[in-house]
Each structure stands twice: as structure tokens, then as C-alpha cells.
Amino acid sequence: MLFNLLVMPWIAQRNIQEVDYGTFMTMTVNKQIDQVQVQDNQIVFTDKENEQIYKTGIMDDPGLVERLHSSGAKFTSEIVQQMSPFFSFLLSWLLPIIILVGIGQSMQKKLMNKAGGGGDSMMFGMGKSNAKIYVNSSEGIKFSDVAGQDEAKENLAEIVDYLHDPSIYKEIGASMPKGVLLVGPPGTGKTMLAKAVAGEARVPFFSISGSEFVEMFVGMGASKVRDLFKQAKEKAPCIVFIDEIDAIGKKRDGNFGGNDEREQTLNQLLSEMDGFEGNNGVIILAATNRPESLDPALTRPGRFDRRVPVELPDLTGREEILKVHAKKIKVAHDIDFNKIARMASGASGAELANIVNEAALRAVRDNRSFATQADLEESIEVVVAGYQKKNAILSDKEKAIVAYHEIGHALVAAKQTHSAPVQKITIIPRTSGALGYTMQVDEGNRYLMSKEEMENRIATYTGGRAAEEVSLGSITTGASNDIEQATKLARAMITRYGMSKDFDMVAMETVNNQYLGGDTSLACSHETQAEIDRQVVELVKKQHEKAKQILTENKQKLDELAKYLYEKETITGDEFMSILNK
Ligand code: ADP
Ligand code: ZN
Numbered sequence: 378m379l380f381n382l383l384v385m386p387w388i389a390q391r392n393i394q395e396v397d398y399g400t401f402m403t404m405t406v407n408k409q410i411d412q413v414q415v416q417d418n419q420i421v422f423t424d425k426e427n428e429q430i431y432k433t434g435i436m437d438d439p440g441l442v443e444r445l446h447s448s449g450a451k452f453t454s455e456i457v458q459q460m461s462p463f464f465s466f467l468l469s470w471l472l473p474i475i476i477l478v479g480i481g482q483s484m485q486k487k488l489m490n491k492a493g494g495g496g497d498s499m500m501f502g503m504g505k506s507n508a509k510i511y512v513n514s515s516e517g518i519k520f521s522d523v524a525g526q527d528e529a530k531e532n533l534a535e536i537v538d539y540l541h542d543p544s545i546y547k548e549i550g551a552s553m554p555k556g557v558l559l560v561g562p563p564g565t566g567k568t569m570l571a572k573a574v575a576g577e578a579r580v581p582f583f584s585i586s587g588s589e590f591v592e593m594f595v596g597m598g599a600s601k602v603r604d605l606f607k608q609a610k611e612k613a614p615c616i617v618f619i620d621e622i623d624a625i626g627k628k629r630d631g632n633f634g635g636n637d638e639r640e641q642t643l644n645q646l647l648s649e650m651d652g653f654e655g656n657n658g659v660i661i662l663a664a665t666n667r668p669e670s671l672d673p674a675l676t677r678p679g680r681f682d683r684r685v686p687v688e689l690p691d692l693t694g695r696e697e698i699l700k701v702h703a704k705k706i707k708v709a710h711d712i713d714f715n716k717i718a719r720m721a722s723g724a725s726g727a728e729l730a731n732i733v734n735e736a737a738l739r740a741v742r743d744n745r746s747f748a749t750q751a752d753l754e755e756s757i758e759v760v761v762a763g764y765q766k767k768n769a770i771l772s773d774k775e776k777a778i779v780a781y782h783e784i785g786h787a788l789v790a791a792k793q794t795h796s797a798p799v800q801k802i803t804i805i806p807r808t809s810g811a812l813g814y815t816m817q818v819d820e821g822n823r824y825l826m827s828k829e830e831m832e833n834r835i836a837t838y839t840g841g842r843a844a845e846e847v848s849l850g851s852i853t854t855g856a857s858n859d860i861e862q863a864t865k866l867a868r869a870m871i872t873r874y875g876m877s878k879d880f881d882m883v884a885m886e887t888v889n890n891q892y893l894g895g896d897t898s899l900a901c902s903h904e905t906q907a908e909i910d911r912q913v914v915e916l917v918k919k920q921h922e923k924a925k926q927i928l929t930e931n932k933q934k935l936d937e938l939a940k941y942l943y944e945k946e947t948i949t950g951d952e953f954m955s956i957l958n959k
Contacts, residue, residue, distance in 0.1 A: 380469070380472070380473040380476075381469050381473075385468065385469060388468065392429075392430060393421070393430045393431065393432050394429060394430070394431050394432075395431070395432055395433065396431045396432075396433050397433065398433050398434060398436050400431075400433070401420065401422070401431070401433045404422075404424060405444055405445055405448045405450070406444075406448070408448045408449055409424045409425055409426070410422050410423070410424060410425070410445065410448060410449075410450040411423045411424060411425045411428075411450065411451065412450065412451045412452075412453045413445055413450045413451070413452060413453070414452070414453055414454065414455065415435075415441075415442075415452075416435075417435075418434070418435055419432050419433065419434055419435060420432065420433050420434075420435060422450070517572055517573075517575065517576040517582070518569055518572040518573045518576045519573055519576050519577060520534075520573045520576075520577055522569065522573060522701065523566050523569050523570055523573050524690075524694065524697035524698040524700070524701040524726075525566075525690040525691070525693070525694025525695070525697050525698055525726070526565070526566055526570065526687060526690070526694065528685075528686070529559070529570055529685050529686070529687050530570070530573075532557075532683075532685045533557070533570060533573075533574050533685065534577075536553065536557065536574055536578075536660055537574055537577045537578045539553045539660075540574075540578035540580050540614045540616075540658065540660065541578055543614070543658060553660065554660075554681075554682050554683040555650055555653070555659075555660070555661060555679065555680060555681075555682075556650060556660075556661040556662075556663060556680050556681035556682065556683070557660065557661070557662050557663070557681065557683045557684075557685055558622070558663050558664075558665065558668070558671075558676065558681040558683065558684045558685065559571065559662060559663065559664045559665075559685050559687050560664075560665055560666065560668040560684060560685070560686055560687065560892070561666060561686055561687030561688055561689075561892060562666055562688070562689055562725060562892040562893070563666055563725065563727070563892070563893075564725035564726055564727025564728060565687045565688065565689060565690070565725050565726050565727075566687060566726045566727075567620075567664035567687050568584075568618070568620060568664060569726075570662075570685075570687065571584075571616065571618040571662040571664065572584075572618075574616055574660075574662065575615075575616040575618075578614070578616070580614050580615045580616055581612045581615040581616070582615070582616050582618065583605065583608065583609055583612075583615060583616065583617045583618065584617075584618040584620065585605060585617075585618070585619055585620070586619070586620040586621050586624070587619055587620060587621040587622045587623065587624030587625045587626070587663075588621055588624040589601070590602065590624070590625050590642045591624060591625060591638060591639055591642065596638070596641060597638070598625065598638055598639070598641065598642030598645070599641045599642050599644070599645035601642075602642060602645040602646050602649055603645060603649065605617065606649045606652075606653070606659070609659045610653065610657065610659060613657055613658035613659050614658030614659070614660075615658065615659060615660075616660055616661075616662060617659060617660070617661045617662070618661075618662045618663070618664070619661065619662070619663040619664070620663075620664050621664065621665065622663040622664065622665050622671070622675075623665045623666075623667045623670055623671060624639075625639055625642045625643050625646065626643055626646075626663075626665070626671045626672050626675045627639065627643075627670055627671070627672065628670060628671070628672045628673070643672060643674075643675070646675075647674055647675065647680065650679075650680045651679070651680075661681070663681060666890075666892040666893055667890050667892065667893065668684070668892075669889070669890060669891075670890070689723065689724075689725055690724075690725070690726060690729075692715075692718055692719065692722075693718075695718035695721060695722075695724065695729060696714045696715055696717075696718040698726050698729045698730070699714050699717055699718055699721075699729055699732075699733060699753075700714055702729065702730045702733040702734075703733055705733075706733060706734070706736070706737040706747075706748060707737075707740075707746060707747040707748065708736075708747055708748045708749075709747055709748065709749045709750065711750070712749075712750050712753065713750060716750075717732075717750075717753050717754065717757065720754065720757050720800060720816065721757050721760075721761075724760070728760055731760055732753065732756050732757055732760050733748075733753070733756075735756030735759050735760060736748040736752035736753045736755075736756040737752075738756075739752045739755060739756060740752050758803075758807070758816075771804075771806065771812065775812075776804060776943060777849075777939070777943055778845060778849065778853055778855065779804045779812045779813045779855065780804050780813070780939045780940075780942045780943040781844045781845060781848050781849060781935070781939045782813070782841040782842070782844055782845055782853075782855050782856070783802050783803075783804060783813045783814065783815050783841065783942065784802065784844060784935060784938045784939045784942055785840040785841045785842070785843055785844020785845070785847075785924070785928060785935070786815040786837055786838075786840040786841045786844075786859075787799045787802050787815045787840075787938075787953060788840065788844070788927070788928060788931060788934065788935055788938065788957070789836055789837050789839075789840030789843070789924045789927050789928065790815070790817060790833075790837040790840065791953070791954070791957060792927045792931065793833040793836060793837070793927075799815055799816070799817060799950045799953055799954075800816040800817060800949070800950045801815075801816045801947065801948070801949055801950060802814075802815045802816070802942060802947070802948050802950075802953060803816075803946065803947040803948075804942060804943070804946055804947075805946055805947060811858075812855060817837075828870070828876050831866060831870055831874075831876070832916075832920055833920075834866060835863045835866055835867055835916070835917060835920040836920040836921070836923050836924045836927075837924070838859045838860075838862050838863035838866070839856075839859065839863055839917065839920055839921040839924045840924045840927075840928070841855065841856050841859050842855075842856040842859065842860075842921070843921060843924040843925040843927075843928050844928055844935060844939075846925060847925060847928045847929055847932065847935065848928075848932070848935060848936065848939070863917050863920070864913065864917065867913045867916045867917050868886075868909070868913050869886075870916065871885070871909055871912050871913060871916070872884070872885035872886035872897070872899070872909060873885070873886050873888070873897075877912050877916075880905075880909075884900070885899065885900065885901045885905065885909060886898065886899055886900065887900060934956070934957055937956060938953065938956055938957070941956060
């Protein structure tokens with residue numbers, strides 16, 4: 378339509394020949410003019426013989442109309458060029474179709490190039506899956522490369538065993554699960570585990586990310602799934618690994634305007650999984666960190682019926698992961714991995730790998746040939762709090778405030794018997810925006826926390842602000858993060874852990890996605906909400922008062938320690954304790 382609207386008039390225009398007024402007058406006299414149209418700024422006319430269209434400018438010519446009339450010209454309101462019907466059909470219909478087909482072809486080529494499809498099936502290459510194939514996975518990752526995660530490895534060892542020798546399983550009539558779902562927070566080694574299964578079993582490994590299935594065009598994802606399974610069945614026994622399966626496996630809901638493409642892809646995946654028999658040697662591993670958002674159809678028996686949790690590593694797990702990664706770099710002989718692991722509490726495998734790498738980078742920066750304990754400790758701080766801001770200069774007054782603030786945290790923590798001892802206190806600003814921080818170290822694994830411990834932790838959070846109040850009599854914005862943390866903890870105690878006096882064991886809040894930030898949603902009446910808010914304030918207030926009391930009782934130590942920190946800028950836990958116990 379656009380073509381006919383814009384291009385056709387243009388083509389018609391092009392055929393008009395411009396002549397001078399004299400020629401026009403001569404043609405009038407010679408009675409050569411067939412049709413004529415006098416417009417505002419030009420005269421358009423045709424001649425009798427070859428039907429050519431001419432145009433010429435307007436002149437002040439009063440007798441023109443008379444002369445034209447007597448020459449036998451026909452006055453018309455519009456002159457259209459008579460094209461041959463065949464030619465105009467060609468132009469207005471065939472040409473646009475040819476252009477469209479051309480565009481289509483080139484797009485298809487582009488898509489196929491992207492899909493990396495070979496030249497074998499050019500015509501039907503659309504939507505070929507771009508699963509990467511690691512055929513020779515025997516030289517790939519092994520279980521020994523994945524540290525910690527012993528339960529997950531045990532769980533997956535059975536699958537390796539099956540892929541090695543399915544006959545034992547077939548004999549007894551047992552069938553392997555078709556799909557295994559690896560769930561856990563990001564960076565805990567899910568992808569590594571899947572690769573390790575293929576590596577141990579020495580089978581091909583197909584890997585594709587869930588988001589790669591979701592294409593612009595409806596139906597492309599589904600055809601990718603079909604293609605992936607076709608390839609996999611040819612290569613069986615093998616592992617198919619789908620990363621971030623939540624990208625396609627989200628719960629289908631009845632909402633208007635749902636994602637058609639995603640649902641079609643999911644349906645195709647479901648029917649492919651049902652389609653192959655249990656024992657054909659294709660095992661699908663999938664990873665997600667949002668298991669609660671998966672469609673129930675995906676997790677029902679016969680599909681992804683086995684779920685392997687891949688949690689954040691515990692203390693021994695962290696130590697092992699550090700050791701595995703430290704093997705890849707040159708390190709000093711006397712490294713205390715246990716201490717590093719304790720300092721990096723809550724870190725994931727990926728973060729630990731990053732910490733080791735940062736240490737190696739630091740060693741290079743300092744022109745050393747190996748990384749030391751200090752490198753590792755500093756790189757934990759880099760990963761946790763960012764780089765030291767070398768040129769951020771605090772004014773003396775600010776520096777004193779930060780010193781009091783940090784000593785406040787540490788002193789409150791140390792004076793409460795249940796709090797973990799302090800590892801290090803520093804008032805060197807970091808790129809994350811922290812002006813200083815107190816690093817606490819857990820002595821061992823903690824799986825449970827008592828109500829008192831949680832209260833003490835809140836008191837420790839408030840300790841920074843309390844120190845400002847007790848010693849300087851004014852308060853600053855430096856406590857904003859502490860306030861957030863204290864509130865979060867207090868809220869959780871009341872709404873989720875049943876630690877308030879009058880809600881008993883009723884859940885007021887539910888966690889939405891435990892592996893990603895763990896945001897919560899309230900499930901209670903307005904009155905209860907108001908009551909929760911009141912109790913949170915009361916709880917934090919009480920601990921704040923307690924912190925203030927502790928600091929007032931130890932005002933002398935507070936001053937002494939803050940002065941020491943102000944001068945030294947960084948002090949260790951041991952220095953802190955020796956001054957405290959002097
Ligand atoms: P996920 O798939 O769970 O997000 P990955 O398997 O991609 O995490 O892990 C990312 C990186 O983190 C790995 O390449 C590896 O270097 C490191 N890593 C994570 N977990 C472990 C572990 N348990 N042992 C050793 N390295 C690990
Ligand atoms: Zn603080």
C-alpha cells in the first residue's frame with residue numbers, strides 16, 4: 378500500500394517532460410494538443426500522437442483559453458498517464474511482493490547465521506537451537522573441581538552411575554528421573570555441577586540458557602526445543618543442561634495478554650519430556666534460583682521430579698572452595714584458609730573464586746610472585762566493601778565521629794557475651810560508600826539463632842549511633858545502613874520467627890524468593906500491621922537503650938579505643954581486646 382501511495386505517483390511524475398512556453402504555443406497553433414489542464418503555477422498537457430505528458434510554466438496570456446478551445450484541446454481536471462495495464466500491474470503488485478520476499482530472505486539468513494546452523498538444512502534452518510555441544514567432555518570439569526556441595530554431588534553420582542551403565546537399572550526395571558532441578562542462590566556452582574556430571578560420565582553435554590528460547594517470534598522457541606531434543610536423542614546418552622529455566626518455566630497464568638511465545642515453548646518442553654521413554658539415556662538438568670515461580674506442570678513426577686538443593690557453602694565448604702581455587706594461583710605456604718573462610722561468611726562459591734583472583738591481582742600489583750594471607754584478607758574487604766578510597770579525605774571531625782561510631786559497634790558486640798568477637802575495625806573509606814566498618818567473625822557454623830542472640834545483634838547495629846550520642850551528643854547520617862539492618866531483623870523476629878509476645882506462632886509475612894534477596898510480603902489485617910510496626914519500634918528502641926547503657930558504663934574505654942582507632946585507622950581484633958581488657 379505504501380508503495381502504491383508513494384512510489385507510483387513519483388514514477389508517474391517522472392514521465393512528464395518539461396517544455397518552454399514557446400513550444401506550448403506552437404503546439405497549440407498546430408492543433409497537436411489533446412488534453413490540457415491549467416493549474417495555479419503550471420500547465421500540464423498531452424499531445425495527440427504519442428500521448429506524452431508535458432508541462433510548462435504559466436505566462437500572462439489572456440487569449441490562451443480561446444486559442445486552446447479553437448485548437449480543439451480538451452480541458453480536463455486531471456491528466457493521468459496511460460500506462461499499459463500490464464506494466465502498471467507489474468509495478469503496483471509484483472514489485473512490492475518481490476521486495477518483501479527479498480527482505481524475508483535476508484532476515485532468514487541473518488537468523489540462521491545467529492543460530493550457527495550448518496549448511497545442511499538451509500531451507501528449514503529457522504530456529505535451530507544454538508545449544509553448545511561439548512562432545513569431548515572427558516577433559517572437562519570433574520566432581521573434584523566442585524568443592525563443598527557434598528549432598529548435591531552424592532545425589533548426582535547416581536546419575537553418573539546410570540549413564541555409565543544403564544543395564545543394571547534396566548534389569549531391575551528402575552527408570553532414572555528424566556529431569557533434575559538444581560536450585561540455589563546464584564554462584565553456588567549449579568552450572569559447574571551439571572558440567573561435572575557430564576565430565577564424570579564422559580557423555581556429551583548440551584547447554585542452553587532458558588532465555589535463549591524466548592525469541593521475538595511466536596513458535597521459534599518451540600522449534601528450538603524440538604531441535605535440541607532431536608540432537609540430544611541422536612547423541613544419547615548425554616546431558617542436556619538448561620540454565621535459568623525459570624525464563625521459560627514460569628507459572629502460566631490466565632492473565633489477559635500472557636506471553637504466548639513463552640507458553641508455547643514451555644508446552645513444547647513438557648511434551649518433549651513426556652515423549653521420550655525413561656531409559657533412553659537423555660538426562661535433563663536444569664538450574665534455577667527461583668524454584669517457587671516454576672510451573673507445577675514442570676515439577677510433577679515424570680518431568681523434573683528430582684530437586685537437588687545447591688545451597689551457599691558452610692564453613693568447611695568455603696574452606697574447600699578457597700583451596701580449590703587457590704591451587705590455580707601461586708600462594709604462600711602458610712595460608713590459614715580456615716580464617717579466610719570464617720571472614721567470608723555468607724559468600725557464595727563464585728564470590729570466593731573472585732576473592733582468590735583479587736588476591737592474585739593484588740600480588741601482581743605489588744610486584745610479588747605469590748599471594749599472601751594479607752592479600753586474601755584485603756581482597757575479602759574489596760569484595761565485601763569495595764576498594765580503599767585512597768584520595769577521600771575525611772575532615773578531622775568526621776574521622777573522629779566515624780571512629781566513635783565503629784568502636785560503638787565493636788564495644789557493644791564485645792560486651793554482650795553472645796556476640797561474635799571483632800576481627801578488624803577500620804575507618805578507611807571504601808568505594809562502596811562505607812566510611813568505616815567493623816568486621817565480625819563467626820567462630821563456626823551457625824544454623825540456629827536464639828532470641829537473645831538476635832536481640833544482641835540488633836543492639837550491636839544500634840551501637841554505632843549510640844556511641845555518637847553518648848560521646849558527642851549529636852547524631853549523624855552515618856547510621857542509615859545500621860538502621861535498615863536492625864529494622865529488617867526486628868521485623869523478621871516478629872513476623873516470621875514467632876518471637877513477639879502476642880502473635881505466638883502465626884506467620885505475618887511470607888518470603889517470596891528465598892534465593893534472591895528474600896523480599897517478603899505481608900499477609901495480615903491493617904490493625905495487625907499497625908501493631909507489628911509498633912512492636913518493631915519497641916523492640917529496636919529497647920536494644921538501642923541497652924546499647925547506650927553499655928556504652929555509658931564503659932565511657933572511658935570508648936574514648937580510649939576511639940582515640941586509638943582515630944590514630945591508627947585500622948586495628949585488629951586482638952589490639953581491640955587487649956585495650957578493652959587492660
Ligand atoms: P551458578 O550456576 O550456580 O550461578 P556457577 O556454576 O556458574 O554458578 O559458578 C560460577 C563460578 O563460581 C564457577 O565458575 C566457579 O569458579 C565458582 N564456584 C561456584 N561454586 C563453586 C564450588 N562449589 N566449588 C568451586 N568453585 C565454585
Ligand atoms: Zn554503623
